Each structure stands twice: as structure tokens, then as C-alpha cells.
Amino acid sequence: MIWFTWRMHRAQVYAGLALIALVAAVFLPYGETARGSFASHGVAACLAHDTGGDHCQTALQAFMEQFNGIANHLSTWFSPLPGLIGAIVGAGILGREYEQGTWRLAWTQSVPRTRWLVQRIVLVTAGITAVCLALSLIFTWFRAPVDEVTGRFAPGAFDLEGLSLTGYTLFAFAAAVLAGQLMRRTVPAIVAAFAGFMAVRMPVEFWLREHYMAPAARISAPTLRHTLGPSALPVIPGRPGWTLGFHLLDPSGRPLSAAAEGQVVGRAQATHDPDAYLRSLGLHLKTVYQPAGRFWTFQLIEFAIFGGLALVLLALAVHRLRRRGV
Amino acid sequence: MTAALEAEGLGMRFGRAWALRECSVSVPAGSVVALVGPNGAGKTTLMHLVCGLLRPSEGRVRVFGGDAGGTAEALARVGFVAQEHPLYRGMTVAELLRMGQALNPGFDRALAELRLAALDIPLVKRAGALSGGQQAQVSLALALAKRPRLLVLDEPLANLDPVARRDFSRTLMSAVAEDEVTVLLSSHVIADLEAVCDRLVVLNRGSVRLDGAIEDVLAAHRLLSGPRDAATDVPGVVRAVHSERHSDLLVRTGPEETAVHPVWQQHRVGLEELILAYLESPAVTR
Numbered sequence: 299m300i301w302f303t304w305r306m307h308r309a310q311v312y313a314g315l316a317l318i319a320l321v322a323a324v325f326l327p328y329g330e331t332a333r334g335s336f337a338s339h340g341v342a343a344c345l346a347h348d349t350g351g352d353h354c355q356t357a358l359q360a361f362m363e364q365f366n367g368i369a370n371h372l373s374t375w376f377s378p379l380p381g382l383i384g385a386i387v388g389a390g391i392l393g394r395e396y397e398q399g400t401w402r403l404a405w406t407q408s409v410p411r412t413r414w415l416v417q418r419i420v421l422v423t424a425g426i427t428a429v430c431l432a433l434s435l436i437f438t439w440f441r442a443p444v445d446e447v448t449g450r451f452a453p454g455a456f457d458l459e460g461l462s463l464t465g466y467t468l469f470a471f472a473a474a475v476l477a478g479q480l481m482r483r484t485v486p487a488i489v490a491a492f493a494g495f496m497a498v499r500m501p502v503e504f505w506l507r508e509h510y511m512a513p514a515a516r517i518s519a520p521t522l523r524h525t526l527g528p529s530a531l532p533v534i535p536g537r538p539g540w541t542l543g544f545h546l547l548d549p550s551g552r553p554l555s556a557a558a559e560g561q562v563v564g565r566a567q568a569t570h571d572p573d574a575y576l577r578s579l580g581l582h583l584k585t586v587y588q589p590a591g592r593f594w595t596f597q598l599i600e601f602a603i604f605g606g607l608a609l610v611l612l613a614l615a616v617h618r619l620r621r622r623g624v
Numbered sequence: 625m626t627a628a629l630e631a632e633g634l635g636m637r638f639g640r641a642w643a644l645r646e647c648s649v650s651v652p653a654g655s656v657v658a659l660v661g662p663n664g665a666g667k668t669t670l671m672h673l674v675c676g677l678l679r680p681s682e683g684r685v686r687v688f689g690g691d692a693g694g695t696a697e698a699l700a701r702v703g704f705v706a707q708e709h710p711l712y713r714g715m716t717v718a719e720l721l722r723m724g725q726a727l728n729p730g731f732d733r734a735l736a737e738l739r740l741a742a743l744d745i746p747l748v749k750r751a752g753a754l755s756g757g758q759q760a761q762v763s764l765a766l767a768l769a770k771r772p773r774l775l776v777l778d779e780p781l782a783n784l785d786p787v788a789r790r791d792f793s794r795t796l797m798s799a800v801a802e803d804e805v806t807v808l809l810s811s812h813v814i815a816d817l818e819a820v821c822d823r824l825v826v827l828n829r830g831s832v833r834l835d836g837a838i839e840d841v842l843a844a845h846r847l848l849s850g851p852r853d854a855a856t857d858v859p860g861v862v863r864a865v866h867s868e869r870h871s872d873l874l875v876r877t878g879p880e881e882t883a884v885h886p887v888w889q890q891h892r893v894g895l896e897e898l899i900l901a902y903l904e905s906p907a908v909t910r
Contacts, residue, residue: 399708402706
């Protein structure tokens with residue numbers, strides 16, 4: 299089965315290696331440049347001591363303007379990629395056998411079809427995992443300076459680093475194996491698996507992920523100099539986590555209503571020094587966030603979700619094949 | 625002696641429709657069996673059940689005493705050439721043989737190479753670039769190299785030109801002679817079968833209409849022609865064609881020569897005519 303699986307997937311292995319080589323050729327030199335800029339702008343010192351000062355904000359801004367664009371493009375280009383890779387590899391396993399009629403050849407050799415499928419899935423899963431982890435390593439290295447500033451929870455970081463990329467690809471792969479079995483065609487199975495992949499992947503990123511753990515909160519002096527989003531600059535020292543929201547609290551610690559907050563902010567913006575105005579009212583700022591230290595916990599949860607779904611779909615495909623076969 | 629193939633009350637249902645029902649067939653070892661029937665008769669379903677590609681909805685099918693399919697041992701006993709002889713088109717012939725070696729414990733690669741060399745089929749060519757006849761030969765070589773005890777061929781001669789048909793039949797016959805393999809082969813072209821096969825199973829609409837050695841079957845049927853008035857008195861009629869005064873009957877007489885009323889003229893029946901009669905007639909008691 300090892301030789302057979304290698305023969306069936308060797309073109310895909312070569313394509314995977316070519317992709318790794320391409321990504322390395324593009325992003326390793328670019329990461330080198332980012333490191334140079336990181337040093338020359340003195341970003342490290344700013345992050346370690348005081349990010350709030352004007353000098354440091356300017357330095358951070360200059361650095362991020364140079365690299366944040368490409369770092370975010372990276373996430374735009376590469377977020378559908380695991381879905382496509384997984385779907386193309388997975389749809390071939392059963393979809394192509396049915397489409398070309400070769401299942402009748404494959405499953406009348408002396409390897410029972412359940413073993414045939416399980417061994418093929420295991421070997422291909424190992425290959426996908428190796429390729430995805432290699433890609434994740436390159437992305438992580440490239441993004442490291444940018445991650446120092448914006449944290450590893452930014453979409454371009456979280457979706458490409460650690461285990462998440464591998465989890466996504468395996469999920470799309472499993473969906474395509476099952477789709478190929480149900481549809482008996484390669485291209486429709488790729489389309490269906492990719493659609494299914496996006497239908498799970500997007501809600502997880504934009505809705506579910508922030509609920510993996512109860513967020514932490516931090517009370518600090520009020521300021522309007524805060525922004526949300528992937529390119530937000532940190533206002534306090536330390537590796538940034540994932541900021542979910544800011545709320546103004548009254549002197550007794552209760553959050554202001556949305557209407558009251560809007561009025562206060564409006565009046566503050568009219569003054570010469572908005573932060574001093576907020577302080578004079580005795581307000582506090584509550585930051586709700588996922589701490590940077592939770593990165594690996596979140597990665598494991600994300601991987602468990604997609605890897606678990608993949609396992610369920612693959613088990614279903616194997617069960618269906620065992621039950622009747624065709 | 626154990627039968628090469630034994631089906632008992634075999635049935636296969638797809639959704640609500642039965643593709644095969646109450647099928648009981650016994651094939652003695654060493655015979656070459658023709659499985660005949662129109663499209664949709666259940667031939668392919670029966671063959672897939674024998675190869676273990678399908679699990680029966682009811683009944684059972686045994687190959688040399690063991691359940692068909694499922695285990696590696698059961699799969700190794702049967703060699704199968706599916707309809708349209710599918711091959712991995714991107715693989716070269718040599719790679720297909722290597723695949724056979726990788727997936728079958730007793731695979732005789734040298735034998736397969738020898739047979740393909742005798743047919744001038746180049747090992748370095750991709751399967752997709754071979755002619756239909758060559759693809760059929762490669763499929764047969766792969767199936768035979770498994771050293772199966774039962775060889776199952778689903779419409780092996782369909783889509784082949786006359787020369788390729790002749791070559792394929794020759795390869796098959798020499799393999800049968802050399803390897804003492806039992807063969808089950810299906811076709812709807814009856815003329816192909818007479819030279820190759822010694823047994824016959826006629827299948828129509830999912831059930832067995834006729835099963836026996838071709839010689840015995842032919843000996844047990846007669847064509848009678850005579851006056852229409854007398855036709856109702858003749859027992860064992862398989863098919864009757866009546867004109868105004870005259871009737872032509874195909875009659876199952878049994879193995880012994882039976883006395884028929886002298887108004888009837890008796891003729892021996894040809895295989896093709898016999899098979900057609902069984903396929904045309906509504907369910908006849910066997």
C-alpha cells in the first residue's frame with residue numbers, strides 16, 4: 299500500500315514540495331528585511347519599555363506600514379489555500395476511483411477495501427501534515443517581527459502559524475474524501491468540500507474562536523488612543539494579546555451605557571486633551587482581551603475542532619465503505 | 625468435491641429495486657461458465673457479489689467453500705476483469721504490474737511480463753495510451769497473475785474489434801489450459817461464448833432461468849413443429865410461435881429422448897436460439 303499510495307499521490311507530493319520551496323524563496327528574504335527594519339526602527343526597545351510615547355508610536359507606525367500590508371495580504375491569499383489543497387487531494391481518493399471505474403480494479407486486489415482506504419488516508423494525512431507544518435514554520439519565521447507588534451492572535455498570524463493551518467487542511471481533505479464517496483465525481487467533490495470548508499471555517503474565525511475561553515479584563519487609566527483590528531498598535535508594554543473590546547467605566551466601576559459613552563467621548567474629543575478630560579471625570583478604561591499567553595491553548599482548541607471534524611468525516615467514509623462498498 | 629462457486633438464495637437490493645433475487649447457482653471446479661442475459665439482467669451484480677465488491681442483501685455466495693469477499697484470502701482466490709477493463713490510465717504497464725505485486729501476496733509478475741511480451745505490449749507505455757484490445761489484455765494479465773482459482777470476466781469482449789476478440793479468447797483459453805482456473809464470464813453476444821464455454825447460466829430480470837452444462841442443456845431441448853390444434857397437449861414448452869394452423873415449439877424434453885406424438889417434427893436446437901427463447905419467454909419453471 300505504501301508504494302501504491304506514493305504512486306497515486308506523488309504528483310501532489312512534488313506540488314507540495316514546490317509550494318514549500320516557492321513560499322520559502324519569497325518569504326525568507328522578506329523576513330530577513332523585516333528583521334533589519336525591526337532593528338533599525340528600534341521597535342524592540344519600544345515594545346519593552348514604553349509604547350505610548352510619541353517617538354515609539356512613530357517608530358511602530360513606520361515599521362508596521364512597511365510590513366503589515368504584506369502580512370495581511372498573506373492571510374488573504376493563504377486562508378482559502380488549505381481548503382483548496384485539502385479538497386483537491388481528498389476528492390481524488392474515492393471520487394476519482396469511482397469516476398474512472400478503477401474502484402473495481404483497486405478493491406479486487408488482495409487488500410480488503412477498508413484496509414485500502416484506511417492505509418491510504420493515514421499515509422496521505424501524514425504527508426499533508428508534514429507539508430502544512432513546514433509552511434506554518436516558514437510563515438511563523440517570516441511574521442515573527444510583525445507578531446512582536448500585533449500579537450499572534452491577528453488573523454494573518456493565528457490562521458497560518460502553529461497547528462491551525464494543518465487542522466484546516468485535514469478538515470478540507472476529510473470533507474473531500476466523503477464528498478467524493480457520495481458524489482462519485484472529482485470536480486463536484488472538490489467544489490462541495492471547499493464550500494463546506496468555508497462554511498465551517500468562517501464562523502469559527504469570526505464568531506466561535508473568541509469564546510474558546512472566558513476573556514480576561516484589565517482596568518486602566520482612560521484613553522481614547524486605542525484601536526481594534528489587526529494593525530492596532532499596542533499602547534502598553536508586553537506581547538499583545540487579542541483585544542475584544544474597550545469599555546469606559548464610571549468611578550464606581552460600572553460600565554457606561556452605550557449612549558452615555560458616546561456623549562462622553564464626543565465631549566472629550568472637543569477638548570484639547572481628551573485623556574485628561576476623561577481622567578477628570580474619574581472614569582476608567584476596561585479592556586476585554588484574550589492574553590497573548592493563551593496562543594497555544596487556542597491553537598490546540600482550534601486544531602481539536604478541525605482535526606476532530608476531520609476524524610468524524612473520515613470515520614464516516616470508512617464505515618460507509620465497509621457496510622456495502624459501492 | 626467443493627464447488628468453485630455456489631450461490632444460495634442470493635439477493636441484492638439497491639434502494640427498493642432488486643437487481644438479483646433468489647439466485648441459486650452451482651459451478652463445478654474447472655468449468656468455463658457463460659453468464660448470459662440482456663442488459664440489466666443482474667449479471668454485473670452477480671459478478672460483483674462473487675468478487676466481494678458487494679455484500680448480498682440476502683442469501684450467500686461461496687467461492688471454493690469460503691465466503692466471497694471481505695478478507696484478503698477471499699480476495700486472493702478470485703481474479704476479476706471488470707466491464708470496460710478499468711486501469712489506472714496514468715500508470716505504465718510496468719507500474720500496473722508493480723501495483724499488482726504490491727497488493728497481492730502470490731502475484732506472479734514474471735508470468736504476466738511473459739504473457740504481455742508474447743502479445744507485444746510494451747511495458748513502458750502508459751495504460752491510457754494502449755488500444756482497447758491491449759488494455760483488455762493487460763487487465764487479463766493482471767487478474768491471472770494473482771494466480772486465482774476463480775477468474776471472473778465481466779463483458780470482456782465488448783468494445784473489442786474482431787481481431788482483439790480472437791486474441792483475447794486465445795489468451796483466455798491457454799490460461800485455462802495452463803492454470804486450471806475456473807472461469808465465469810458474461811456476455812450478451814452469444815456467438816462469442818460457444819467456442820469458449822462448457823457451461824451456461826441464463827439470467828433475466830434478476831433471476832436464473834437456466835443453469836447447466838451446454839451439452840446437457842442442448843440435449844434436453846427440442847424444436848417441434850406441427851399442427852396448432854395439438855400444441856396445447858405438449859408438456860414443457862419454453863416458447864411457442866403460432867401461425868394460423870401451424871406451431872413452432874421449443875420444448876424441454878429432459879435428458880432422455882422422449883416419445884412425442886408423430887404429428888410433430890423434431891429438430892435439435894442451436895445454442896443461440898435456445899438462449900433467446902429463455903430470454904424472451906416470461907418466467908418458465910426450470
